[in-house]
Amino acid sequence: MDQALRFEINHRCSRTNARVGVAHTPHGSFDTPAFMTVGTKGTVKGIYPQQLDQTGCQVLLGNTYHLLLRPGPDVVESLGGLHAMMGWDNPILTDSGGYQAYSMADINAVDDDGVTFKSILNGQMIRLGPEEAIATQNKLGADIIMAFDDCPPSVDPNAGPTNQTRIRLAAIRDTGKNTTYDHAKRLRASNERTVRWLERCKRAHQRAADQALFGIVQGGTDLDERAWSAEHIAAIDLPGYAIGGVAVGETADDIDRVVAHTAPLLPDDKPRYLMGVGYERDILSAVLSGVDMFDCVLPTRNGRSANAFTRTGQIRLKNAKYTTDTEVIEPCCDCPACDPAKYGLTTVDGKGFSRGTIRHLFNAGEMLGPILVSLHNVRHFQRLMLDIRQAVREDDWLSFATRWPVAVDGLPSGLRGRLGLPQAP
Secondary structure (H helix, E strand, O other), rough: OOOOEEEEEEEEEOOOOOEEEEEEOOOEEEEEEEEEEEEEOOOOOOOOHHHHEEEEEOOOEHHHHHHHHHHHHHHHHHHHHHHHOOOOOOEEEEOOOOHHHHHHHHEOOOOOOOEEEEOOOOEEEEEHHHHHHHHHHHHHHHOOOOOOOOOOOOOOOOOOOOOOOHHHHHHHHHHHOOOOOOOOHHHHHHHHHHHHHHHHHHHHHOOOOOOOEEEEOOOOOOOOHHHHHHHHHHHOOEEEEEOOOOOOOOOHHHHHHHHHHHHHHHHOOOEEEEEEOOOHHHHHHHHHHHOEEEOOOOOHHHHHHOOOOOOOOOOOOOOOOHHHOOEEOOOOOOOOOHHHHHHOOOOOOOOOOOOHHHHHHHOOEEEHHHHHHHHHHHHHHHHHHHHHHHHHHHHHHHHHHOOOHHHHHHOOHHHHHHHHOOOOO
């Protein structure tokens, strides 16, 4: 390739802003809209890389913050980079660590030059700024890297049922005030800081020829701040752009509103990435607003807790009602847990693993339980994206809604109307 990332749009939805495309990177291509399975510390927990490929994964995500702490970017580089370490010769994206600065705000301190935080491993004080975040990601070697950003609370932490005391206290500390917190000022400070940091990230980037740098839009749930951020972030020419700071305490309606407002403000010919989302309904809503890329820890995190995603909603396999259930997790699923024969795996009766068997594996503390449900969940989200792409290409949302009630339940009435779906009762 003569550039770090090339993006092509192959089809657009006639009713919405949804589009189907392909992103080309030095380690291959992936179809969009895409769901990136998360391998936080250099591996997707419990799943062999070949299995990820078999379940339809085309691009993975690694976490800069955790890899910085252990084993460290120099070690990853000495092992051949993140692709070699993960055993994954397909595209990888790494985040920058900005979200961790938000999510662990009680042990971090933010200023105009970066973040100082205590290592969660040994308490060592570590400094992370735009230059350090980019240098770390240059050594990790992912195909797509994220700019270091300042992620503020999306909603006022003083208000309502989403009150986040530790976030509020950290925000007061970081704005240099002793007793008060002004959410509007915090959003504007974050936006201005994120633009300055993006400029520094771009200057520090030493591998622009083979690593695509994405900028991140912030602004909380304030649409004016989102518009300001989108304008200033998009003014910096980059291979792609992301919407950050969502799914961190807002309602689904707030996420819809922010994404629907923000996505069309980003360059049409560049991939748009909604960070940290999420559930099937939120993914579909964002696709309809023009978003191309997603990531979330839900498939494997829930898999390790015996919570399986299905087309009609989650089932909790530890429940006693599944003790003697001989059905597989989801009869129509073609994952290695439900349909092992598809993957060349043999079973005694030619069927997959039953719900009752999986429940036993969890209760007995056997590793196979979390592995099977994680594999099922990973495949579930890849099947979702396959069917979303098909619905966009064929403009057939009625069939999609029949196959994926979990994705259309709770969609706003306006979106349902544009898709030609009956209104919810």
